[in-house]
Amino acid sequence: MDKLAKSPANYVPLTPLTFIKRASKIYSDRTSVIYAGVSFTWRQTYHRCCRLAYALRSCLNVVKNDVVSVLAPNVPALYEMHFAVPMAGAVLNAINTRLDAKNIATILRHSEAKVLFIDYQYVPLASEALRLLLTGSNDGNSAQYAMPLVIVIDDVDKPTGVRLGSLEYEQLILHGDPRYPGEDVEDEWDAIALNYTSGTTSEPKGVVYSHRGAFLSTMSLIQGWEMGTEAVYLWSLPMFHCNGWTFTWGVAARGGTNVCIRNTTAKEMYKSMSQHKVTHMCCAPIVFNILLEDKPHERYKMESKVNILTGGAPPPAALLEKMENLGFHITHAYGLTEATGPALVCEWQTKWNQLPKHRQANLKARQGVGILTLADVDVKNKKTMESVPHDGVTMGEIVLRGSSIMKGYLKDEKETAKAFHKGWFLTGDVGVIHPDGYLEIKDRSKDVIISGGENISSVELESILFKHPNILEAAVVAMPHPKWGESPCAFVALKTSGTTTESEILDYCRRKMSKFMVPKKVEIVKELPKTGTGKVQKVELRKIAKSLQISNNTSPNYQQTRYQQDEVHDQDKLHAISRL
Amino acid sequence: MDKLAKSPANYVPLTPLTFIKRASKIYSDRTSVIYAGVSFTWRQTYHRCCRLAYALRSCLNVVKNDVVSVLAPNVPALYEMHFAVPMAGAVLNAINTRLDAKNIATILRHSEAKVLFIDYQYVPLASEALRLLLTGSNDGNSAQYAMPLVIVIDDVDKPTGVRLGSLEYEQLILHGDPRYPGEDVEDEWDAIALNYTSGTTSEPKGVVYSHRGAFLSTMSLIQGWEMGTEAVYLWSLPMFHCNGWTFTWGVAARGGTNVCIRNTTAKEMYKSMSQHKVTHMCCAPIVFNILLEDKPHERYKMESKVNILTGGAPPPAALLEKMENLGFHITHAYGLTEATGPALVCEWQTKWNQLPKHRQANLKARQGVGILTLADVDVKNKKTMESVPHDGVTMGEIVLRGSSIMKGYLKDEKETAKAFHKGWFLTGDVGVIHPDGYLEIKDRSKDVIISGGENISSVELESILFKHPNILEAAVVAMPHPKWGESPCAFVALKTSGTTTESEILDYCRRKMSKFMVPKKVEIVKELPKTGTGKVQKVELRKIAKSLQISNNTSPNYQQTRYQQDEVHDQDKLHAISRL
Missing domain, CATH: 3.40.50.980 (Rossmann fold)
Structure with missing residues (x-):
């Protein structure tokens, strides 16, 4: 067995570059890229x-x-x-x-x-x-x-x-x-791409992908999403996000058509969907709001179901339901730059079709199961590195291993070494594993609120707040508390259509969650502060929360804490994605 | 870039073993294997x-x-x-x-x-x-x-x-x-399986697969066939054929259900399809005959379309059409043991749906395009190793390269060296590339008949003979000819229902093919001689053809040349596959 050596015929470096060579040969006359009045073949x-x-x-x-x-x-x-x-x-x-x-x-x-x-x-x-x-x-x-x-x-x-x-x-x-x-490509371990994390808490880090990792991630995602041949893919997700969650390469692999758009407005997206018979698109859940709040004259007739792969933040159940009613078929994924985009996909099970809609939405909001090229996914106690039980309750850090994980951070041995621990990549996200093996994120490690010794998931609170009919955006952070150590402080932005008071929201929370989880403070704001990449600036919210605790009577001028205030426009909503 | 080293977190050997570990976690309660009255979960x-x-x-x-x-x-x-x-x-x-x-x-x-x-x-x-x-x-x-x-x-x-x-x-x-x-798995290049070729012309050769090759082939095939999650796979193809064309591992990857059967009779197959709601199965085209010639009382109601991946021999257009009419959806693949099973899949194009049925069948009978994990597929002039033009006419040897090709032949350096030539694996099959990039096999190298300097494809002739309403099996070989060097000699077995004479078949050939291609001799036989694996023994037919040329008046007792005559029964029809 051992004597059989590798040869150029049977050991070829894995690289997404094979996809375009193949496409040029076998999909040569199919439309590869459409942009405004221009189109190309493969x-x-x-x-x-x-x-x-x-x-x-x-x-x-x-x-x-x-x-x-x-x-x-x-x-x-x-x-x-x-x-x-x-x-x-x-x-x-x-x-x-x-x-x-x-x-x-x-x-x-x-x-x-x-x-x-x-x-x-x-x-x-x-x-x-x-x-x-x-x-x-x-x-x-x-x-x-x-x-x-x-x-x-x-x-x-x-x-x-x-x-x-x-x-x-x-x-x-x-x-x-x-x-x-x-x-x-001499070695499949050679670098193909370098993507900087947005660095909410530190300097941006340069995440390096190998040809091997990019190839395998691409294979897994067209698989996990069951993207068939002849897909028409709408570029609603920026290609600079993990190389478009690998679909830059993936659309070539399937001989699909890339519909490129410069602006991701509701009008542009609906128009493209209708004109080019779009079958697939990726986006953060926040884009659902753009698509749902469009003006009637901006909506074009969609001839068939559009498959959406969403990620970056758990899609609130209420939004999911509305989108599905509009004719979108939504699959939820979870990932991060370091994992070459989505690493878990919430693979749908036929038997769930018989459940009530809200239950389906809850199942769909889970992060799901590891893609096929990941060697393993687990949730572990970070101290002991022991796996948590599959009980849907015990929280631990989500850890990944496999060849679709980044090579490391460019010129940053320290951070690279910190990210890889005992054979696992530490995501920094906190989650649980349900008895059916599906994983659900509860929080970013640093976003867990520890109140009176109880771990409170800010994501869970946000998810409940999202279900309130008048709430458009919600973010919950820890606020120092003299008795409990920390307590939750909620920031919410309201829909243009609705009005609600802080006490009404608090009443709502008391009805919907355990007592210890109810925010001690709810601040109604016009818009949540975000980074240039559209991530909610929890660091800034924590500062405000801290000031609120010291002096409850002073309403914070949170607008001044905004990052790049002048750059905020509709498109930013696209990028309010926590990890992807 | 270069300083980023591999670690156990980001470089994990590729192996199909990850599929079953994953299945045990996330498809744990789904049915994995059904056999008669027994069933298991993942x-x-x-x-x-x-x-x-x-x-x-x-x-x-x-x-x-x-x-x-x-x-x-x-x-x-x-x-x-x-x-x-x-x-x-x-x-x-x-x-x-x-x-x-x-x-x-x-x-x-x-x-x-x-x-x-x-x-x-x-x-x-x-x-x-x-x-x-x-x-x-x-x-x-x-x-x-x-x-x-x-x-x-x-x-x-x-x-x-x-x-x-x-x-x-x-x-x-x-x-x-x-x-x-x-x-x-320490190294993905380590061996996982050893499959012996049937060796029609020489001793059986032991084809060794690596974990890497098996993993990649599996990924490609569930992809190329677009096999979704929750597939119900009927084991009509023996698992000993290239590990069931990798679907042994593939069904685990998709969390599907394996329906195991001991006998591949029409009754058993129809019963399983109906009882377990089979969605997928693989088989050689010869199995189509079994399914089509079943007795009415053996047929069970099929509730939905069954996807068939077929290969080993180009499926005759007439058979394809009949099968599709019965409710089967057929995809044609081409491969060989050395390529870990199917290496090309005839990927269907939507625009072909508008063509007449017989034209569709012709397109479907082509071998198609390389699977995604093959680095390249080409047809080359074996002497110069130059690629043939994509004209659908110029013949050359089909060559493959990529990580799903075998490690080599066990303890056979000579044959291994012969199989790998200038960075390519030589299939020994002769084909053309059509202008649309799809490949079509014309023959095994040694099966090409060279008559008066013209290359005649025996596969092409067989395909025409298959279309004759009374012909069940056909094989064409070269017969020595004093003037043309070689000329085609056809052996045909008739359907039980039909009778035809040699001269009627020759008339039919004259109407359907170019003059130089018309067989100089047609022998009607009861059954074609086959190897233990069900491959038509062309070596034996050539011997007979040679004797026919010498003495046209002596009818050969071809039955005596039969290999393992006593072992031939219905099931053998399953394995009359030329390469897979």
């Missing part, structure tokens, strides 16, 4: 990737392991770069477009990006980031760092002429060679 | 596997890389051994039950099997094989070889008491420990 997309990869190598001197960064919305160029950059042997770094110039400069410096692609819309933001990088106003280290080459991605449908320097994406494509096959 | 099946693995290690002293052979029909024990044997660190060798004692003895000797499990039904055959092994009557080498430990698998539903020695499967299970977690 043959064309592949040739554009070959050209770009060639141009990166020959015109821009990109070599193996170089980082190629990009700041762009879901346009065809960003899709193509998911293949072209690794085909050039380089590592794709898709930057979150909601970040401010300072954060972007930090990422460019830390990743040592050799090239930076900028969508025309983000030229002002990128210019400011480059200025910070150049002047070193950030940390004074600019002298040691070479500036990235800048290439503007003009709009491929309606070119604007906006430039920053002389290079433009389509010109680069023209310089390339469509016959260039790309560099061989 | 928790039970897993625990039985743990017990067996433990017993193999502790009672039978099995150690890493030991070969554990088994001679059994599709009973639960054979299914369980697909997990239990590798859990013990050993290599599963499921032997084709249609082989004769001499061949079985050869396999036991060559594989150095340490343990041999024998289904009670095969005790006489196995006894004879063991006798040959012991007396060395085969090649006189017995002295160098230790006899395998023998364990009888009695019928789990209705125990018969048949024994060969003292050990019995269920007793072994009882001796095991359900908490034994199995040996760790």
